Amino acid sequence: MxxxxxxxxxxxxxxxxxxxxxxxxxxxxxxxxxxxxxxxxxxxxxxxxxxxxxxxxxxxxxxxxxxxxxxxxxxxxxxxxxxxxxxxxxxxxxxxxYKRFEEFLQKIFDALPSTEYGYLAYGEDSLIKTLIKRHRTLVTEKERLLRKLSVQQYSLQETLHEFRVLQEEYNTAQYMVMAKVSELQSKYNELQTKNTDLMQFINTKEDLLTKRCQELSRMLLAVSGLAEQCYMRHYGALQEMTLWSKLSMIQEFILEKMQIKEETMSLIKAGKSSITLLKEQLPKQKYSGRVLLHADRSPEEEMV
CATH class of the missing domain: 1.10.287 (Helix Hairpins)
Structure with missing residues (x-):
């Protein structure tokens, strides 16, 4: 179906x-x-x-x-x-x-003696003896190379172990150096900030010192100007005077002027009192004319 x-x-x-x-x-x-x-x-x-x-x-x-x-x-x-x-x-x-190797080995096999000790009948210069010596030499060399290889492998393992240890030490030292660099960088930033603040402070102080020097220069000029105005001969030449001498001279000059002013004011007051007494003694008629005459005069003239 x-x-x-x-x-x-x-x-x-x-x-x-x-x-x-x-x-x-x-x-x-x-x-x-x-x-x-x-x-x-x-x-x-x-x-x-x-x-x-x-x-x-x-x-x-x-x-x-x-x-x-x-x-x-x-x-x-x-x-x-x-x-x-x-x-x-x-x-x-x-x-x-590998065909050629097979052919070579087949030729060697054909050249070998049929018995186990048959090769002993050949001389020292025969091909079989040469091959046997070469084989022994190669076996000895192979063993020597294997021993050397094992020594080299052991040395390589030790070197690799030392390399790993040095690598770990290097990583640790690098980490410590990076930490130290970071710490020094932070300190450097702090010192940089402090240096900036100090520079600003020094600039401010220099500005203040400059202003004070300018004020001192103006004061010295003012003292020199006052010394020229208040010069007194018994202090000597003005160019040879020291600042302290100039200030002493100005002080003495001011004190002298104040004393003169006080004496003058006392004389003016005494003159006014004498004039008042005189007015009281004179008759009123004469006094009116004399008052008009003396009204135009200063107190110093009246004292004279």
Whole structure:
């Protein structure tokens, strides 16, 4: 029985034909019992057809899965065959490469004696003796080189161990140096800040000193000007006088002027009091004329 899509289509066509035939037969035969029997038989046939169809579909699906698995297996086998071909080619190349060594060894084997001690019959200059000596020399050299290699390996391990120790020490020292550099950098920044503050303070002080120097210069000029105005001969030449002498001279001059002013004021007060007494003694008629006369005069003139 066909289990593919064509078989399923054929079964569907048969079912359709049977259904059509049963419908035609129902129309021809109108008997109730016969119609029920034919309908029951038709239902059984249809159920059987559905079951066959279901089984065919299941079988078709299983075959599809098996075919897909086989195709994957075929692809994998082809890949393995391709790899084996590449491997075969490589081995053939190696066989061709070592073919000459095989021929050389075969020639040596043919030249060797058939017995174990047969080579003793050959002389010292024979090829066999030369090969044996060369072999022994090479074996000895190989052992020496192996011993040297083991010593070198041990030395290399010790060197690597020392290198690791030095690497760790270097990393530790580098870390410490970086920490020290960071600390010094922070200190440098602090000192830089302090230096900036000190420079600002010094500049401020220099400005104040400059202002004070200017004020002192102005004061010295003022003292020199006052000394010229208050010059007194008994102090000597003005150019040769010191600052203290100039100040003393100015002080003396001011005190003298104040004393003169006080004496003058006392004389003025005494003159005013005498004038007042004189006014009281003179008659009123004469006093009015004299008062007008003396009103235009200053107190100093009156004192004179």
């Amino acid at each position: 066909a289990c593919g899509p064509s078989g399923i289509r054929k079964m569907d066509a048969k079912c359709k034909v049977v259904n059509k035939f049963l419908q035609t037969e129902k129309q021809v035969n109108r008997g109730p019992e016969q119609s029920w029997t034919q309908g029951f038989a038709c239902d059984l046939y249809l159920k059987e057809c559905e079951q066959k169809k279901h089984r065919a579909l299941e079988k078709y699906r299983r075959e599809q899965k098996n075919n897909a698995a086989k195709r994957q297996e075929i692809v994998q086998l082809k890949k393995k065959i391709q790899k084996l071909k590449f491997r075969q080619e490589e081995l053939q190349k190696k066989i061709g490469k």
